Amino acid sequence: MHSTWEDNLSRLRxxxxxxxxELPQENRPGYQYVGTDAGEExxxxxxxxxxLVKDEMxxxxxxQPFLRELHVIIGISSVQEISSLIEHSNKxxxxxxxxxxxxxxxxxxxxxxxxxxxxxxVCVVANHNMDDIANLLFxxxxxxxxxxxxxxxxxxxxxxxxxxxxxxxxHTAQEVIKxxxxxxxxxxNSVEDALxxxxxxxxxxxYILTSENVSRxxxxxxxxxxxxxxxxxxxxxxxxxxxxxxxxxxxxxxDTIVERLLQEGITPDFVTSIERIEEVYLYFYKDxxxxxxxxxxxxxxxxxxxxxxxKGRRIMPFREGMIEYNWLQEMLGLPxxxxxxxxxxxxxxxxxxxxxxxxxxxxxxxxxLAYGEDGMKSHTSGTIYEKKDIPIYQEFVEVExxxxxxxxxxxxxxxxxxxxxxxxxxxQYAVINATEGGAKIKYTTQMTLQEAISTYCTSPLSxxxxxxxxxxxxxxxxxxxEKIEMEINNFQEILDKCQQIYQMINGLKIxxxxxxxxxxxxxxxxxxxxxxxxxxxxxxxxVTIMQAEVVTCYWKLYAIEERxxxxxxxxNQEIIVxxxxxxxxxxxxxxxxxxxxxxxxxAGNVTTK
Numbered sequence: 038m039h040s041t042w043e044d045n046l047s048r049l050r051x052x053x054x055x056x057x058x059e060l061p062q063e064n065r066p067g068y069q070y071v072g073t074d075a076g077e078e079x080x081x082x083x084x085x086x087x088x089l090v091k092d093e094m095x096x097x098x099x100x101q102p103f104l105r106e107l108h109v110i111i112g113i114s115s116v117q118e119i120s121s122l123i124e125h126s127n128k129x130x131x132x133x134x135x136x137x138x139x140x141x142x143x144x145x146x147x148x149x150x151x152x153x154x155x156x157x158x159v160c161v162v163a164n165h166n167m168d169d170i171a172n173l174l175f176x177x178x179x180x181x182x183x184x185x186x187x188x189x190x191x192x193x194x195x196x197x198x199x200x201x202x203x204x205x206x207x208h209t210a211q212e213v214i215k216x217x218x219x220x221x222x223x224x225x226n227s228v229e230d231a232l233x234x235x236x237x238x239x240x241x242x243x244y245i246l247t248s249e250n251v252s253r254x255x256x257x258x259x260x261x262x263x264x265x266x267x268x269x270x271x272x273x274x275x276x277x278x279x280x281x282x283x284x285x286x287x288x289x290x291x292d293t294i295v296e297r298l299l300q301e302g303i304t305p306d307f308v309t310s311i312e313r314i315e316e317v318y319l320y321f322y323k324d325x326x327x328x329x330x331x332x333x334x335x336x337x338x339x340x341x342x343x344x345x346x347x348k349g350r351r352i353m354p355f356r357e358g359m360i361e362y363n364w365l366q367e368m369l370g371l372p373x374x375x376x377x378x379x380x381x382x383x384x385x386x387x388x389x390x391x392x393x394x395x396x397x398x399x400x401x402x403x404x405x406l407a408y409g410e411d412g413m414k415s416h417t418s419g420t421i422y423e424k425k426d427i428p429i430y431q432e433f434v435e436v437e438x439x440x441x442x443x444x445x446x447x448x449x450x451x452x453x454x455x456x457x458x459x460x461x462x463x464x465q466y467a468v469i470n471a472t473e474g475g476a477k478i479k480y481t482t483q484m485t486l487q488e489a490i491s492t493y494c495t496s497p498l499s500x501x502x503x504x505x506x507x508x509x510x511x512x513x514x515x516x517x518x519e520k521i522e523m524e525i526n527n528f529q530e531i532l533d534k535c536q537q538i539y540q541m542i543n544g545l546k547i548x549x550x551x552x553x554x555x556x557x558x559x560x561x562x563x564x565x566x567x568x569x570x571x572x573x574x575x576x577x578x579x580v581t582i583m584q585a586e587v588v589t590c591y592w593k594l595y596a597i598e599e600r601x602x603x604x605x606x607x608x609n610q611e612i613i614v615x616x617x618x619x620x621x622x623x624x625x626x627x628x629x630x631x632x633x634x635x636x637x638x639x640a641g642n643v644t645t646k
Contacts, residue, residue, distance in 0.1 A: 045146045048154035049161075055154070056173045058139070058164035067140030070148075078114075091196045092117040098193055103598035105129040107186040109213050111206050112195035113161065114141040116149040122193060123153055127599060131186055132156075133177060135170060135209055136163045141197070158182075167208065172462060174216040181574065185591035187217045219452060228619055231582040232626055234313045234338045238365060239627075239634045241337040241353070244344040245369065246512045248351040249332075252374035253507040259395030262286045262493040265387040266305065268293040269405025271439075271474030272417035275486040276402075279303050285494035287396055289334070291383035292321040294403065297419035304328055306500060307352075309386040310335040310343065311379065318342040320421045332504070334390050336379060337365075350504075354379060354390070361581035368520045370513060380456045388457060398467040400489050405475025406454045407436065407446040437477040439470070446476055454478055469493070518638050525631050532624040535569050539617040542566060545610055549603045556601050563606065566613045569620060582623055590616045 039047075049055055068080040068088065078090045092115045105127050110119055113136040123132055132153075136142045142163040145151060153159050160177060164170050178184060192213065194206040264279070264286045266272070272294070279288070280302050290298055290305035298305055308331055310317050318340045332350035335343065344351055354377040355362035362376065379389040384404060391399045408414060416422040434451050438444035446454075454476055461468050461480040470481035471489045484492070547559050573579040573587060580587075593612045597605050 040147075041150060042147050045149075045151050045154060048151060051155050052157060052159070054157065054160040054177075056160070056162045056164070056177070057142075058166070058169065068138060068144075069140065070144055088197065088201060090114060093196050094118055094121055095193070095196075095199060098122075098191075100125045101189075102127055103600050104189055105186055105595045105599065106131075106189040106191055107183060108132045109190065109192045109209070110134045110195065111192065111198045111209055112136060112141065113151075113163070114145045114149070114197065115195040116145060116151055118195050120153055123156070123159070129158075129599070131158045131183055132160070133183075133213075134159065134161045136161065137165055137167065137170060137205060137209070139163065139165050167212070168462070170209070171212045171216070172459060174212055175219065175459070178213075178216045178220045184220055185588055186595060187221065188592040189595055190214070190217060219455065228582065228586055228623055230313070231585070232623065235361070235578075235582055235627060236630050237313055237340060238337045238361070239630045240341045240637070241339070241344055242365075242369065242517075242634050243637050244341070244351060245337050245353050245365075245371075246510055246514070246517070248344075248353045248509070250372070250375075250508050250510050251352060251354045251377070252372045254352065254390075254394050255374055256395035257503055257506070258287050258391075258498075260397050261395075261498055262398060262400060263391040263394070263396035264288050264400045264402060264494075265384060265391060265404070266290040266294055266298065267384045267387075267401070267403035267405075268297075268416045268420050268422075269403040269407075269472060269475050270409035270414045270417050271405050271472050272403035274473050275471070276301060276303075276417075278486045278490055279402075282490050282494050284497045284500075285490070286400070287391070287394070287498065287500065289387040289391060291387060292317065293383070293416065293420050293422075295321065295327060295331075296325065296421075297417065299326070299328075300419060305331055307332050307334050307387070307390070309333075309383045309390070310339055311381070311383050311386050313338045313340070315340050315342070318346075322346060334386055336362075336386075350507075352390075354386075354393075357389075359581060360577035364577035368524065369517050370520075371510060378460065380453075380460075382453050385453065385456060388460065392460070392464065392466055398469050398489075398493055400469045400471050400486070400493070401478070401481070402471050402473075402486055404457075404470065404472045404478070406450040406478070407438070407444040407475040410474070412445045439472060439474050439477050439483065441477075444476055450476070514638050514641065518635055521631055521635055521638075525628055525635075528624055528628050528631075531569075531572060532621060532628070535617055535621050535624065538565050538569060539614065539621065542610060542617065543614050547603050547606050547610060551603060553601065556603065556606060559606050560601065563609055563613055566617060569617065573620070578627070579620075579623075582627070583620060586616065586619055 049057065068082055071079050071081050080088045080090055102125060108122065108126065108130060110122065110132060113134050119134065154161065162170055162173050178187060190213065192210045198206050266288060268291060283303055288305040289307045289309060292308055292310045295305060295308050308327065310321065322343050327349065329348045332352055333347050334352045334354065336356050337353050355366060355375050357376040357378040366375065377389045377393045379386040388399065403417060432448040434446050434448055435443040436446045436451060458479045460466065468481045469489045470478050470483050471486040473485055542563060545559055545562060570587065573583050590612060594609060597608050
């Protein structure tokens with residue numbers, strides 16, 4: 038006969054969605070079970086305080102059985118309470134159970150039969166470290182079924198937490214909301230922006246094929262210090278330390294600061310860019326003098342004008358996690374090791390490249406991610422932001438400062454900081470924050486730039502010789518053309534299918550007088566759009582371009598009650614028709630882009646740099 042522990046362990050193993058931290062040592066303080074009276078359990082904490090723990094539903098929590106929701110449940114020991122919540126919710130809802138006290142998790146594992154652990158729509162996060170929980174939330178919410186329900190997010194504290202530990206409930210809720218907001222901002226650009234990116238990616242194919250082989254840079258600077266130069270206002274304090282030490286470190290500069298560095302007599306080894314908009318070319322590259330010894334690190338999403346005019350080496354990493362680039366890699370027959378985690382900003386590109394090359398340590402300067410001491414200055418002097426009235430995102434937030442206290446930042450910069458912190462946390466990179474101002478970046482060591490240079494940048498590096506060891510790609514133009522043309526034919530087929538389904542759904546006449554059989558027939562026709570949605574979800578190019586549109590479509594659909602009524606079907610019809618129109622337009626545009634790419638490759642007029 039199996040024990041309760043073995044039964045629950047078997048259930049956990051049957052569901053790979055759970056995140057269970059390493060169990061704590063025996064001597065770790067926690068809550069101890071002391072007895073049961075009339076079905077109510079009693080626990081004591083390490084100070085001997087007694088807590089009554091009931092298995093009792095919160096009657097103020099309004100159930101919504103017709104809505105597909107994401108329930109975040111705080112606490113696992115009230116098993117009947119959780120089971121009742123799951124049973125009375127919509128069968129297509131998802132449930133995230135967070136238990137920050139390992140002692141409660143262990144008790145439940147040993148004494149409570151938790152049948153719900155097997156359910157694929159249930160995930161348990163058991164971890165005493167709130168930082169770990171916060172980072173796990175990011176991983177969980179980015180899953181497609183969870184993200185599509187995130188607009189219907191609800192937090193449910195079980196009896197113990199809502200009675201005694203509302204501070205933990207509040208903190209957890211804030212972390213969940215932060216994760217949802219972050220993921221909502223990361224689901225991709227609008228269809229219009231996505232098409233610009235796809236246009237650039239495809240029109241840059243000749244430049245990709247004739248650029249430096251990214252995989253040859255893997256660990257090329259292992260053990261060598263890299264200084265990432267961003268354009269924050271604090272750079273005015275310490276930029277002068279770079280000039281006399283520039284040969285002793287790999288200097289990677291964001292595009293905004295290159296002109297200022299050159300004016301100071303500092304020649305960076307690399308410049309980074311990431312934005313797809315034409316202004317990047319106009320502001321930082323058009324008619325600008327950048328020595329040929331400076332190499333460009335930028336994904337192919339940039340304007341083709343940048344790559345066509347840049348005189349130095351082109352290094353064009355594919356963005357890790359963007360599966361559109363898996364598709365492009367397959368089309369072009371490129372090596373596997375060309376993906377770099379380059380985040381969402383030019384500084385992220387620099388950070389990702391430094392990590393990829395094995396640099397140690399990574400030293401950050403000008404990485405304020407906050408306004409200057411006056412609360413208004415956004416960039417250091419000598420940048421385009423002094424010459425042009427360029428709007429800065431203005432949703433302000435206050436964050437912990439480099440020197441303590443609170444400093445003024447904005448939502449975008451704050452998300453940039455969180456990305457850096459997540460990379461350091463997950464990969465344990467050695468990072469020195471020598472910005473000497475701005476926002477505090479967790480998991481970094483703070484020191485002045487002068488201290489960082491005297492500690493780590495003590496002798497000249499063989500940078501030119503190491504660059505000489507890199508090489509260009511080898512590629513087969515005929516094979517690439519053949520694969521692209523085959524994909525064009527595949528896309529034309531799905532476009533024809535999409536337009537056929539659109540005509541059928543758009544022509545549906547849903548009437549208030551319809552009986553249940555007629556309404557079910559209409560629902561079945563609406564569900565034919567799932568063929569297109571499933572195709573998009575499983576194709577790396579379309580899931581990238583259409584991700585924001587798909588998620589938004591689901592948010593709208595899941596805001597409608599799951600009931601077979603004329604009014605709910607009509608709402609569904611309007612949303613689906615709009616979606617199919619958008620996808621048809623996008624496919625037609627991409628086919629045109631791909632035909633142009635084939636013409637470019639056949640012309641064969643791009644050379645290596």
